[in-house]
Every structure is written in C-alpha cells, then in structure tokens.
Amino acid sequence: MKKDLNVDCNTKKEEQQKKSDVTAVGDSQLAAIVQPLLSWYDTHARVLPWREHPAPYRVWVSEIMLQQTRVEAVKPYFERFMTALPTIRDLAEAPEDVILKLWEGLGYYNRVRNMQKAARKLVAEYDGQMPADFDAILALPGIGSYTAGAIASIAFGLPYPAVDGNVLRVLSRIEKSYDDILKQSVKRHFEQEIKAVIPTDRAGDFSQSLIELGAIVCVPNGAPKCGECPLAALCQAHRDGVETELPKKTPPKSRRIEDKTVLVLVSDNQAALRKRPAKGLLAGLYELPNLEGHLNSEQVLDYVKAEGLSAIRIQELPAAKHIFSHIEWHMAGYVVKVEEPEQQENDASDSHDSPGKLFFVEKQQMEETYSIPAAFAAYTEYFKHRY
Structure with missing residues (x-):
C-alpha cells in the first residue's frame, strides 16, 4: 500500500513538473517577442493622428472610436471630435445632441454617452484630468480592461496590458492556443501573460506594437502575412502550419x-x-x-x-x-x-x-x-x- 502511495506521489510530482515546464516555456516565449516586436514597430508603425500627440484624452477618444470601426474610417471622426471638443471639460459640458451629431456614422451611440458620463465624473473628481491610475481609469463609465490598459500604457507609460481582438489573435497563434478567445477567462489569462513581460520603459509602444501587428500583419479573415512577421520564428502556429485555424471563438448567434x-x-x-x-x-x-x-x-x-x-x-x-x-x-x-x-x-x-x-x-x-x-x-x- 505504501508503495502505491509513493507511486501516486511521484506521478503527481511529474505532472506538476510538466505543468511548470509548459508555463516556463510560455513565459520564455512571450519574453522573447518583446525586442523583435519593438524593433519592427519602430520602423513599421503607421502614422495616426492620435499617435502624434498621445495625451490621455486623445488616446481615450481614439480607442472608443476604434472599437469595431476601421482605422481609416475613424480618422475624420477623430479630427472633427477633437476640434469641436478639445478637452475633457468640453465633452462634459456639451449638449447631448452635439455629441451624438459628432458621433453620427460611428454607431453604438451609448459609447459616446458613456464617454460624457465619464467626462463629468472626471470634472467632478479629478478637475477634468484623466488620472494616471489604472484602477481609477477602469472605474470610469464605459471603460473596460482593454481601454483602461491602452490609456494607462500609451498615455502614462504604466505597465498594463491592452488586450483586444488583434492581440488575442496574435497570442493565440504564437502559443498555438485553441482556447475560445471570447471567454473572459481566456482574455484574463493572456492579460496576465502580457503583464509579466511588458517592458516598463516602453509600455505604450509595446501595447501598440501588439495591436499593430494584429492589424496589418497577423490579420483576420484570411491568411496572415507570415513572411512579413517579425515573430514568425517564434510562432508555434506558423511552425505547425495551422495559422488559419486560429484563433478559436464561439460562432455568433444568428441575427x-x-x-x-x-x-x-x-x-x-x-x-x-x-x-x-x-x-x-x-x-x-x-x-x-x-x-x-x-x-x-x-x-x-x-x-x-x-x-x-x-x-x-x-x-x-x-x-x-x-x-x-x-x-x-x-x-x-x-x-x-x-x-x-x-x-x-x-x-x-x-x-x-x-x-x-x-x-x-x-x-x-x-x-x-x-x-x-x-x-x-x-x-x-x-x-x-x-x-
């Protein structure tokens, strides 16, 4: 009986060691993407109006506009919005019909309504300024973990992940993960992995580099451009020829x-x-x-x-x-x-x-x-x- 217990203990230790080895390989792999990705971003980043002056308010507006809308379509909306409402206080004080007209064509109008609610909270509690605090940003109306991470990292250089659909696709392919990316548990897992490797001196650039790679190289709806990818040598999906099988996500319900x-x-x-x-x-x-x-x-x-x-x-x-x-x-x-x-x-x-x-x-x-x-x-x- 004691012998059987020892066998069981040894088996469990081996299984735990295997899990630790997998985790270590995953951590090591993501750590390895940092420098090649940043080097690629330094020479391939698109010139975008919100990147030229990444103030917190500008980053916030652009990120909300970019949700489910193409970059090229957002550019004129962003410029028009910033011209009409150049500060958080301006957004807070604008009549609702004005902000809805500025948003016309972008859809999802509750997003701009929530932005105004958040702006009013910022005026009341932070003198019209975005706080350099991830948790405080996350607590604002209409802001989830992705947008909070984007503002925190891009505008303030804080080491917080900004994991959107582009990033989920990139990470799923790099790690050859078949987990459903629409599950919050899967997103949180990737957020934790990214947070562990974010370079503190270039947090914003790293966030944007992952998003950029997913937007223009590791693209959806077709074959990714692996020949142009700085991470091709590190990508398990590319190694095994299964890039187009990933990421996995629950099929949408019929409309x-x-x-x-x-x-x-x-x-x-x-x-x-x-x-x-x-x-x-x-x-x-x-x-x-x-x-x-x-x-x-x-x-x-x-x-x-x-x-x-x-x-x-x-x-x-x-x-x-x-x-x-x-x-x-x-x-x-x-x-x-x-x-x-x-x-x-x-x-x-x-x-x-x-x-x-x-x-x-x-x-x-x-x-x-x-x-x-x-x-x-x-x-x-x-x-x-x-x-």
Whole structure:
C-alpha cells in the first residue's frame, strides 16, 4: 500500500513538473517577442493622428472610436471630435445632441454617452484630468480592461496590458492556443501573460506594437502575412502550419430579421423626422419615420393621412439592409411628397424632443444638427441629393 502511495506521489510530482515546464516555456516565449516586436514597430508603425500627440484624452477618444470601426474610417471622426471638443471639460459640458451629431456614422451611440458620463465624473473628481491610475481609469463609465490598459500604457507609460481582438489573435497563434478567445477567462489569462513581460520603459509602444501587428500583419479573415512577421520564428502556429485555424471563438448567434418600411416624407426642401424612444435600440436618436413590416403604397398613404398630412404623390425607393450586432433590418422605402404641413401652435423645438412625433426640417438642418443613425443612410442620402 505504501508503495502505491509513493507511486501516486511521484506521478503527481511529474505532472506538476510538466505543468511548470509548459508555463516556463510560455513565459520564455512571450519574453522573447518583446525586442523583435519593438524593433519592427519602430520602423513599421503607421502614422495616426492620435499617435502624434498621445495625451490621455486623445488616446481615450481614439480607442472608443476604434472599437469595431476601421482605422481609416475613424480618422475624420477623430479630427472633427477633437476640434469641436478639445478637452475633457468640453465633452462634459456639451449638449447631448452635439455629441451624438459628432458621433453620427460611428454607431453604438451609448459609447459616446458613456464617454460624457465619464467626462463629468472626471470634472467632478479629478478637475477634468484623466488620472494616471489604472484602477481609477477602469472605474470610469464605459471603460473596460482593454481601454483602461491602452490609456494607462500609451498615455502614462504604466505597465498594463491592452488586450483586444488583434492581440488575442496574435497570442493565440504564437502559443498555438485553441482556447475560445471570447471567454473572459481566456482574455484574463493572456492579460496576465502580457503583464509579466511588458517592458516598463516602453509600455505604450509595446501595447501598440501588439495591436499593430494584429492589424496589418497577423490579420483576420484570411491568411496572415507570415513572411512579413517579425515573430514568425517564434510562432508555434506558423511552425505547425495551422495559422488559419486560429484563433478559436464561439460562432455568433444568428441575427433576428426585422422588416421595416422607411418613409421619406418631403415638402419642398424639408423632410420629416421623429425622435426615437429614450430606451432600446438607437435610443434617443432622430430617424426617418418607419413602420413595421413591408407595406404597400396604399398602406403607406393611410399612415400619411393618419398623421394629418396630404399626399401629392408617392414613389417606391430601392430596398436597403442594415446589420446591427444582433438584429438585421430589411427595409423597403417610399418617398412621399406632401403638402406643406400646418404650423404647430407650440414651439417647434418642443415637438423635436417628443418621441414618435413628426416634425419637418430643412436639408441643411438634417446635415448639421440632427444625429440620424447610419441605418437610414440610403434614404437620407436620397433626400439630400434629390431635394
């Protein structure tokens, strides 16, 4: 019996040693990527407006904008936002309609709403400055571990990891990891590994170098450019020819299809808008009037009449589609020319803030004042170009 116990103990020790060896190899491997990656970044980093002057506020704005949006698409939005709201205090004090208009086209409007909440907290608690403290940054509304790590490392040089989808892809391939990168436990594991090897003298550059490598070399949706990768000799997935199998992630759930009929109600140089409800999808934004289902022209004219408008003519518009994260809109469209609506007795601005109530605006107002989601772009562009 004692002999069996000794065998069991020896077996457990061997298993523990193997685990320690694997961990040691992993740590050693990641430590080995630091210098070649930084050397590559020094000569290959893209010139981006937020990198030219990486102040905390600029880093923060850019990182929120870059979530699920391409770098080239973000550049003009970033410049416009920083020109209009150059400081945290400016963001905190701006009317909501202003920040939503500045964000128009980027989608996910709750992100900029959370930015304003965070800005107000920074004004109240930190005199309008971003604190050089990872935990304090993480505690701000709308900021998760990635954004907090990016601000802490890039703006303040603090050794905290910034692990986004690009970094998860790079690390999965380097370590030939088949773990599901959508699991928070897997992300935390990689964050811990990166934190252990971040060079304290170049924390920001290291964070950006990993993100950059994933963005332009170790790319998604196709074969990575291993011939251009400074880490190819250290990459286990490349060594074994399984680069395109990684990373692993849970397949997304199928989107719910919703049919809509979108109306461009025009009178001279004006079109009808209405405000969406304060909660739910695209909360509090302005939209072209739309109805559930795909309606025919007679049903549309019935709606127009019920709204107290007199139709002059109706024309069907091309179908359009817009994809949200969990919903897909399939839209039919009509342009309906109506007689000039009667002037409202109350102040027009009051009706603009009433969800579901139609009001008419001129083309210039639509372009400059009202934040209309990109979901309606096909139909707002029709109005802008035809009227």
